[in-house]
Amino acid sequence: MISTQDWLIVAPVEHVSDTEPVAISSGGYDFALFRDDGGAVKAVENRCPHRRVPLTQGKIIKGAIRCAYHGWTFDGSTGSCIQVPNLGEQERVPPNLRVTAFSVVEHLGFVCIWVGDGDNPGLPPFQASSTLGVKSESYGSGTTCLSVNDYRNILFDAPNLLFEIPGVRLTDFYLGDVDTDGASVSVDREAEWGEACKPANIKSVDRPLILRTKHCIGVNKVRYELMTDSETVLATLSLAYSESRRGTTRYCWRFCRYAEFHRHQPSKYRMRFRRRDPVKVFDSLDGDAIATALVGPSADLAVLSEPELSAFDGSLA
């Protein structure tokens, strides 16, 4: 059984390079991420086994990571130390010098690290969105001052506190309850065209948009799908999150806007928001708004602990 902590989705693929290592704390681990000579992402524990200096203070030399303190160099695939400077010509690096290396895959634009027991089972359990008709794509990451469980609850109860799609107004009028298809749990809410900061049009009989919140079972990742009422997808926001240090939550996201978005967006909003970023994922959260956000669909998740969520059979209370 895969628990929600076995796969950690830690960054958009674009954030990892072969020039500078990246430090990421996720799921109780500290990772040093970099790309080797072949461009493959590598993840090792961000702590030199020699004198405990973060490896990310060092450099990437010929696809391996070299500690800034004494120059010990580690292979990203195996974690083996491949060089200790100043060893004599006849000496070789003792095989016990190694750092913990993790299995990494790049999947659908995200760097995913396997921290479960044994070999990784292939790919993380989340599916691709359609790439047909994608007009623009953006991505990002950050850390927020909210515990991972509270963050998950807000993903369901008040996504408007976490991100904004300019020109789209989200409501908290839920269409039904939390539902599951076995691979994910989801809930729909009404949305409409307009400025996000203004209240929803209460006289509207049928709101033209739906925002579907779809949370994968087995991995901390949610996908928001902005759709028309006939379920034509206009935009998707994939957002992965994990526990970080000191009770914070690390998140990374990718946003795709489809050609259909502009086709359906009323021209007055298209003009008004044409210079804005297609999405704004908030770096800092409004504490008052988070504190007063009413419990909604997350109540159906609160009873599920981490292992139970992965074994969730879909029978929601």
Place this chain on the structure above:
Amino acid sequence: MTNIKHHLSTSARKTARDWLPSAFDLRDTWFPVAHANHVSSRPVVRMIHAQPCYLWRANGKLLAARFHPFVKSSSSARHTQFTNECGFYPAAEGYGYVWVWYGNPDNVSLDLLPQIPFLHRDGTNIPGYMRTTVRFDACSPLSVENLLDLTHADFLHGEVVGGEGEAQSDTVETSYTSETLTRTRYVFGKPVSPVMRWFGGVRARYQDFRSTLHVHLRSNLCISYPRFSPGFDVPNVQPFVPSGKYRSRVNQIFNLHDAPMPFRRIMPRMAYIVGPQDNSVMRPQTPAYILESAPEDLHSRFDAPGARYRQLMNKLWERQQSGDYSYAGDVDPGADIAHILGMDRAL
């Protein structure tokens, strides 16, 4: 200190297990899910207890299905216990509404369609301005309870209904069957409401009114017949269709043909003022009624209709939980209720 007080307050009082309004999922009933004039060849979706229901007309025929007719990969599974094998719900049209049967399709009967005596069965003579659609940020039973509640109006809707609390006398009668609850309120000598004074031409300072509210428990259908004297009748229907455990939707219809202009046009718009006022208190209510461990509610003597409503709902829910979805002998949803509402006669 705080911990000790909290501990005492939760242990000394019973918990609210006896009233979990979001848990009710009563079946085998007709829900008026949409205004009939809002359903055309273009499908619209409505939710009933979290079940999607797409409505449209094909060659003039009304259709209701669990799936979107024009989308091949509709996210909804077709066949469920509420639909026939092809994924269609039983549907009917009447009193200006599209009604959808929520329950076992084998038990469907048009005789169970509730009668609304102040609307024409064929839905004629209902102008668009007498229809409203309001969303409530609460589950349906809490919304119905709000409507049954007598004492919140002074505080929440004072500028619309006037100072009911200042009346000379105010009495309430409640009657019920296993499927319905009727609350009749008689108020004498209350100040005329501002909306009736300024837009309805009622210049008297005080007026009497008798207001009857007839609730169909399974469907949360509230049929209201207020009669003002001096003044006029303001009959209206408020069906609280449950979107899910947290939200409900009301397609309200008034019959204001006896009221003068401009009151006739303005009164239905009041729903957009009164609705948000109610929402301001009901929004935080629903999450507070989800937890079984919450302390039990306290009541005053003014809460009798609401308390009876809770009791009847619990009873009906228990019966359905045991597998009994039948209608008891004391009830006939389709029967003429004009006399119950205090109407002179049905249309």
